[in-house]
Amino acid sequence: MATVTDQMPGLTDEAIEEARSVLGRWFRRSWNSLEVTADAVRNSALALGDRNPLYTDPEYAADSPYGGLIAPPYMLAAIPPLHAAPKMRGIHWMYAGSDWTFYEPIRVGDTITSHARLVDLQVKEGRVGGRMVLQTGELLYVNQRGDLVASGAPTVMRTVRRRSDGKGLQYEPRRPSWTADELAELEDYQLARQRLGVKVRRAADVIVGEQLPVLKKGPFRAVDFALSGFDSQEGWYGFGQGAHVYQFLHRRRHPADAFKNPDSGLDDKAYRGHWEPYMAKQAGMPGMYDMGHHRGGLISQVVSDWAGDHAFMTRCNVVVRRPIVVGDVLSAEATVESVEPNGIVNLKLRGVIQNGDVVSDGHASIAMEATKAPQTTAEKLATKES
Amino acid sequence: MTDSTAVIPKPGFGLTDEIVARVAKRAGVRPARTPHFSEAARPSVHMWVKAIGSRNRLAFDETYARQSCYGTIVAPGTFLYAVDDTVHMPAEPTLASCYADVMWEFFHPLRLGTKLSAASAIDQVVVKDSALAGKAFHQTSTTEYTDGTGRLVARARPTLVSYDRESAVAIGRYAHVERYRFSADELDAISTAYDDEQIRGAEVRYAEEVRIGDTLGPVVRGPLTAEDVICFVERSCPPPTYEYFLDARRNGVGYSFTDEYGIPDSWSSALLLDDVAAREGVPVAHDYGPERVCWVEDTILNWAGDASFLRRLHVRLIAPTVHTHATWLRGEVTGLTEEDGAQVATVQVRGVNQSGTCTIEADAEIELQSLRVPVRATAIR
Numbered sequence: 001m002a003t004v005t006d007q008m009p010g011l012t013d014e015a016i017e018e019a020r021s022v023l024g025r026w027f028r029r030s031w032n033s034l035e036v037t038a039d040a041v042r043n044s045a046l047a048l049g050d051r052n053p054l055y056t057d058p059e060y061a062a063d064s065p066y067g068g069l070i071a072p073p074y075m076l077a078a079i080p081p082l083h084a085a086p087k088m089r090g091i092h093w094m095y096a097g098s099d100w101t102f103y104e105p106i107r108v109g110d111t112i113t114s115h116a117r118l119v120d121l122q123v124k125e126g127r128v129g130g131r132m133v134l135q136t137g138e139l140l141y142v143n144q145r146g147d148l149v150a151s152g153a154p155t156v157m158r159t160v161r162r163r164s165d166g167k168g169l170q171y172e173p174r175r176p177s178w179t180a181d182e183l184a185e186l187e188d189y190q191l192a193r194q195r196l197g198v199k200v201r202r203a204a205d206v207i208v209g210e211q212l213p214v215l216k217k218g219p220f221r222a223v224d225f226a227l228s229g230f231d232s233q234e235g236w237y238g239f240g241q242g243a244h245v246y247q248f249l250h251r252r253r254h255p256a257d258a259f260k261n262p263d264s265g266l267d268d269k270a271y272r273g274h275w276e277p278y279m280a281k282q283a284g285m286p287g288m289y290d291m292g293h294h295r296g297g298l299i300s301q302v303v304s305d306w307a308g309d310h311a312f313m314t315r316c317n318v319v320v321r322r323p324i325v326v327g328d329v330l331s332a333e334a335t336v337e338s339v340e341p342n343g344i345v346n347l348k349l350r351g352v353i354q355n356g357d358v359v360s361d362g363h364a365s366i367a368m369e370a371t372k373a374p375q376t377t378a379e380k381l382a383t384k385e386s
Numbered sequence: 387m388t389d390s391t392a393v394i395p396k397p398g399f400g401l402t403d404e405i406v407a408r409v410a411k412r413a414g415v416r417p418a419r420t421p422h423f424s425e426a427a428r429p430s431v432h433m434w435v436k437a438i439g440s441r442n443r444l445a446f447d448e449t450y451a452r453q454s455c456y457g458t459i460v461a462p463g464t465f466l467y468a469v470d471d472t473v474h475m476p477a478e479p480t481l482a483s484c485y486a487d488v489m490w491e492f493f494h495p496l497r498l499g500t501k502l503s504a505a506s507a508i509d510q511v512v513v514k515d516s517a518l519a520g521k522a523f524h525q526t527s528t529t530e531y532t533d534g535t536g537r538l539v540a541r542a543r544p545t546l547v548s549y550d551r552e553s554a555v556a557i558g559r560y561a562h563v564e565r566y567r568f569s570a571d572e573l574d575a576i577s578t579a580y581d582d583e584q585i586r587g588a589e590v591r592y593a594e595e596v597r598i599g600d601t602l603g604p605v606v607r608g609p610l611t612a613e614d615v616i617c618f619v620e621r622s623c624p625p626p627t628y629e630y631f632l633d634a635r636r637n638g639v640g641y642s643f644t645d646e647y648g649i650p651d652s653w654s655s656a657l658l659l660d661d662v663a664a665r666e667g668v669p670v671a672h673d674y675g676p677e678r679v680c681w682v683e684d685t686i687l688n689w690a691g692d693a694s695f696l697r698r699l700h701v702r703l704i705a706p707t708v709h710t711h712a713t714w715l716r717g718e719v720t721g722l723t724e725e726d727g728a729q730v731a732t733v734q735v736r737g738v739n740q741s742g743t744c745t746i747e748a749d750a751e752i753e754l755q756s757l758r759v760p761v762r763a764t765a766i767r
Contacts, residue, residue: 226612227627298628
């Protein structure tokens with residue numbers, strides 16, 4: 001039987017070179033398109049606690065500038081592949097965020113096809129986990145009319161799991177607790193949250209330096225990470241692979257993806273640390289930890305709530321700096337950095353947990369009084385090529 | 387292990403008069419909720435069959451399905467759990483619930499694109515003696531599923547058993563349940579069973595070729611992992627998260643508790659975490675009951691083939707299925723009749739775990755094709 005250490009291969013030069021060999025090559029995937037249904041749109045919003053009726057209420061959406069239900073931009077994270085981080089099997093994947101650019105709204109009835117390739121690979125010495133590799137991909141999302149609706153630049157940190165020799169990622173364990181009074185105050189704050197909705201916010205009225213109302217999420221639970229339903233549409237994740245025989249066949253095809261649990265002797269996924277304390281520890285995480293690809297969806301709500309229906313998010317770049325664990329409360333903050341003459345408002349984003357740790361940062365851009373990005377498909381493609 | 391004889395005789399163990407009165411009032415209630423999926427759409431059906439571990443190509447292989455007598459993708463009947471999972475728990479913070487029994491009647495196949503809605507009603511709530519918790523509520527309800535034209539496509543009549551958590555822990559009926567450690571040979575046997583699973587598919591099963599005593603299966607599911615359970619729950623009934631969880635708690639739905647760190651959590655965590663499951667009387671995180679109903683259906687459909695129609699399915703879940711446990715499903719034909727020109731086979735199926743414990747009992751009726759009439763005449767409804 002394989003020992004735990006056997007299951008934690010080192011990050012070798014050969015493995016890195018093999019990964020480098022596919023740079024620039026578009027992936028071939030058999031499961032890379034998704035029909036956008038009203039159910040999928042609604043369930044994505046429900047999964048991340050987004051109350052925006054543009055995604056959930058057909059009647060409300062029909063009267064909106066979009067004339068019908070649209071998908072929340074973060075729903076793209078449920079369309080496979082989430083990232084482009086091939087090779088180096090057995091080396092842990094840590095989703096480090098993505099720089100999304102949005103061009104067109106995604107509407108119910110659209111079929112979105114994704115294209116992915118690895119475009120950058122860098123070897124780093126990490127502050128916490130020692131040697132690691134950052135793989136950055138390029139994802140393009142095209143609708144059934146051939147319009148490029150969005151692109152993404154996801155980065156994945158590949159790092160050796162915690163090892164008996166002391167190497168690899170190792171956070172200090174953390175399990176926050178809350179008093180009843182603290183929780184009551186937090187819940188009152190969350191329930192009082194306002195959305196701009198149908199009102200119009202004009203770019204001319206936006207002030208540089210303005211801070212948006214802080215959005216608070218949590219305390220997080222394992223259920224939020226694992227049972228939300230976000231990854232159930234045509235999920236990129238193991239959930240997309242399916243259960244039982246599908247898991248079994250996947251492990252057979254990709255034995256390095258499996259991680260034997262010494263207690264049960266069973267092979268299972270290494271990423272089960274999201275909902276299993278044992279594996280979270282083995283992955284070097286401070287506790288059962290959040291899904292990195294949910295992070296952008298959670299934090300971007302601070303922007304969409306403020307901007308309202310008469311605005312279109314053109315960019316959202318959320319970097320995952322540190323894990324969020326069960327019990328944490330996330331404060332999503334946004335500050336206006338600049339306002340462009342064409343009505344684009346640029347914001348700085350930050351995600352902070354209760355102990356002051358910055359777990360995410362990034363940027364977002366909003367086209368005010370617009371229902372799409374002020375660019376044609378030809379301009380988009382020209383931008384991508386350049 | 388707790389000495390159960392010391393606690394079982396207490397009358398109304400764990401159930402106060404107030405709780406009994408409140409829960410009894412549920413009879414006649416018509417709980418309403420938004421369908422999780424409202425259409426047998428291609429991605430929803432595809433991901434559904436993957437979630438239940440089915441390799442039924444009729445449900446996801448468009449080219450294959452076009453050649454079938456339906457001419458299109460057809461979802462298995464239990465896809466309707468993804469429309470409405472039929473579970474309507476009493477809103478009582480002290481009660482846990484388990485899915486004990488369900489009678490499904492299917493009237494029409496679920497073709498791709500069918501719009502679906504569900505309406506439920508609580509029929510009856512009675513208190514019965516319970517080996518699990520001394521006393522327990524047995525709630526029967528009816529969920530009817532209709533298509534976009536208002537046509538009834540299926541009906542489910544589940545029995546939900548709700549019991550006092552603390553009583554179940556004190557009695558310890560399932561205190562002996564633990565994670566199972568498989569030998570290499572046992573894992574090899576499971577691997578072989580997955581490889582050897584017999585799927586009738588496009589080969590028509592004619593009634594004239596079926597004999598009483600013919601066997602179904604084996605079909606294996608598991609060893610159950612959290613990911614298997616997640617697949618199912620995410621596609622059928624994901625619990626509310628974030629602000630929606632807060633709404634549910636504030637509305638007094640009663641399925642949450644506060645953990646030792648002061649954090650409110652939903653009882654759905656028992657599907658992931660042993661310590662939460664233990665608070666409900668099962669020491670190991672476990673499956674979500676309706677999932678096993680789907681395993682039985684798949685066992686039957688594997689045997690029956692695409693052109694047969696499962697019209698009635700009665701499943702009884704009689705013991706927990708916990709993480710790491712494997713379930714072997716086997717059945718046999720117990721009857722063959724002709725009803726109004728339809729050839730009907732009756733089958734029985736049992737699910738037994740790796741330790742020999744029977745966790746599922748089921749019986750079903752399947753309409754088969756006859757050699758005497760063209761296949762399409764009875765397959766298209």
